[in-house]
Amino acid sequence: MKKLSYLVLALDALALLAFFVLDDIAKYMIDFFPECFFYSRYGVECATCGATRCVFNFFSLDFARAFGYNQFIFCLIVYALILFVLLNLAMLGLKFAQKACGAMVSWQAVTVWGVLFIVFAAYRIAVQV
């Protein structure tokens, strides 16, 4: 439990740091990333197109724009934030948070996210073709 506490505290510090510097880094990073191969070849957005812009807009608190760029990544960020809060509560010894964390990182949860990703990818391509 003590190792987990240090890990959670390190994640807290990292998240706080990221929140303050991400917006400045975003301006440089967006030019750094290459254009999506799938998009440049077929002219159709793949499941991960807009992920970077989604993350940067989310942490710039422009949620509507972030959701517009990539709905799957938006939901994944919200999920990660909920997990993040629960990890902190679990570190304080709250039993419900410990149980919830276990469920959120279980193989069932990962499988559901995997299936959702495939469905999202298929839907996103289908509506553009």
Ligand SMILES: [Zn+2]
């Ligand atoms: Zn793409």
